[in-house]
Amino acid sequence: MASILQAWLDQCADDFREPPEYVCLQKVLSYLKKNMPGSDPEKRAQNLLEQFQKEEWENDDAFHSLSPCTPDEEEELEISGPEEFSLSQEDLVAEQLTYMDATLFQNVVPHHCLGCIWSRRDKKENKQLAQSIRATTSQFNAVTNCVLSTILESKELKTQPRAKILEKWIRIGRQCRILNNFSSLKAIVSALQSTSVYRRKKTRACVPKDTMLMFEELCEIFSDCDNFATSRELLLKGVTQGTVPYLGTFLTDLVMLDTALQDYLEGGLINFEKRRREFEVIAQIKLLQSSCNSYCVTGDEKFVQWFRRQRH
Structure with missing residues (x-):
C-alpha cells in the first residue's frame, strides 16, 4: 500500500486537485496518519495538500481579491x-x-x-x-x-x-x-x-x-x-x-x-x-x-x- 500510494501521489498528483476541500487527498492523508504515521507517503500527501492550498490562495489573490475601484482610481486607469x-x-x-x-x-x-x-x-x-x-x-x-x-x-x-x-x-x-x-x-x-x-x-x-x-x-x-x-x-x-x-x-x-x-x-x-x-x-x-x-x-x-x- 505504501508503494502504491507513494507512486500515485508522486506521478498523478493532479488526481487529488479538488479545491476547495480536497476530499480525496484528505481521506488519503487520514488513512496514512492512522496506519503509516511518519512515513514518506504521509509527508508527501501533507506537502501536496499545502501546495494545492497555496496555489489556490495565490490564484484567488490574483483574480478575485482585487478591491473595487474608487472613482479616483478609475481615472488613473489607462482604459x-x-x-x-x-x-x-x-x-x-x-x-x-x-x-x-x-x-x-x-x-x-x-x-x-x-x-x-x-x-x-x-x-x-x-x-x-x-x-x-x-x-x-x-x-x-x-x-x-x-x-x-x-x-x-x-x-x-x-x-x-x-x-x-x-x-x-x-x-x-x-x-x-x-x-x-x-x-x-x-x-x-x-x-x-x-x-x-x-x-x-x-x-x-x-x-x-x-x-x-x-x-x-x-x-x-x-x-x-x-x-x-x-x-x-x-x-x-x-x-x-x-x-x-x-x-x-x-x-x-x-x-x-x-x-x-x-x-x-x-x-x-x-x-x-x-x-x-x-x-x-x-x-x-x-x-x-x-x-x-x-x-x-x-x-x-x-x-x-x-x-x-x-x-x-
Missing part, C-alpha cells in the same frame, strides 16, 4: 471608455488575456473533463463539481461579454469610432493567435459573429477590407469542417511552445465518448477501448498544460480591474 479602448495597444490586451487564460488552464483538473463528470455538472447536488473547469468557462464568457460591451454599450457612439473598436478586437484576436491563445481567440470570434454585432452593417462597412479578411481567416480556424480539423492541427503544432486551447473542444469529445461507449462490456468486463480513448484526450490536455510554462507574461493590475468592471 476608461470605448474611445480610450480603441487607442489601447493590441499586444498588451492580448498578453493580459493570455496571462489570465493560461493561469486558469494550468489549474484545470484533467479528469474533471471526463464526460461522466462534466455532463452531470448541472444537477443540483453537483454545484461544487469541476470548479476549475467552471472557472475557464466563466473567463471565456467574460471575454465574450467584454467584446460586446465595448462595441455596443455606448448608444451615443458614432459609426466610425465604433468601427475602430471592432477593428481593434480583430487585431487583438490576431495577437491572441500569434500567442497561441485559442481560448480568448474563440471568445473574440464568437462575440464578433453574434447577431448583435453582425447586424451593424454600417459599422462593419467602415472596417478596412484587409482587417475583415484577417477576421475571416481567424474564423476559419474554428470551422467545424472535418470535426474542427484546422484548430486541432494548430494545437498539435503549438505544443512545443506556450498554447492555451479552447477547452470546449476537449469537453465535447469526452462527453461524446461517454455517451457513445459503455463503461462495461458483456459479462461485466471493463471497456478498455473507451478508457484508452479518454486517456488520449486527457494526455493532450496535460501536455498543453505543461506548454503554458513557456509563457513569460505577468499580470497588469490596471487591466484586470478594467476587465472585471465591464458590464454584461
Whole structure:
C-alpha cells in the first residue's frame, strides 16, 4: 500500500486537485496518519495538500481579491471608455488575456473533463463539481461579454469610432493567435459573429477590407469542417511552445465518448477501448498544460480591474 500510494501521489498528483476541500487527498492523508504515521507517503500527501492550498490562495489573490475601484482610481486607469479602448495597444490586451487564460488552464483538473463528470455538472447536488473547469468557462464568457460591451454599450457612439473598436478586437484576436491563445481567440470570434454585432452593417462597412479578411481567416480556424480539423492541427503544432486551447473542444469529445461507449462490456468486463480513448484526450490536455510554462507574461493590475468592471 505504501508503494502504491507513494507512486500515485508522486506521478498523478493532479488526481487529488479538488479545491476547495480536497476530499480525496484528505481521506488519503487520514488513512496514512492512522496506519503509516511518519512515513514518506504521509509527508508527501501533507506537502501536496499545502501546495494545492497555496496555489489556490495565490490564484484567488490574483483574480478575485482585487478591491473595487474608487472613482479616483478609475481615472488613473489607462482604459476608461470605448474611445480610450480603441487607442489601447493590441499586444498588451492580448498578453493580459493570455496571462489570465493560461493561469486558469494550468489549474484545470484533467479528469474533471471526463464526460461522466462534466455532463452531470448541472444537477443540483453537483454545484461544487469541476470548479476549475467552471472557472475557464466563466473567463471565456467574460471575454465574450467584454467584446460586446465595448462595441455596443455606448448608444451615443458614432459609426466610425465604433468601427475602430471592432477593428481593434480583430487585431487583438490576431495577437491572441500569434500567442497561441485559442481560448480568448474563440471568445473574440464568437462575440464578433453574434447577431448583435453582425447586424451593424454600417459599422462593419467602415472596417478596412484587409482587417475583415484577417477576421475571416481567424474564423476559419474554428470551422467545424472535418470535426474542427484546422484548430486541432494548430494545437498539435503549438505544443512545443506556450498554447492555451479552447477547452470546449476537449469537453465535447469526452462527453461524446461517454455517451457513445459503455463503461462495461458483456459479462461485466471493463471497456478498455473507451478508457484508452479518454486517456488520449486527457494526455493532450496535460501536455498543453505543461506548454503554458513557456509563457513569460505577468499580470497588469490596471487591466484586470478594467476587465472585471465591464458590464454584461
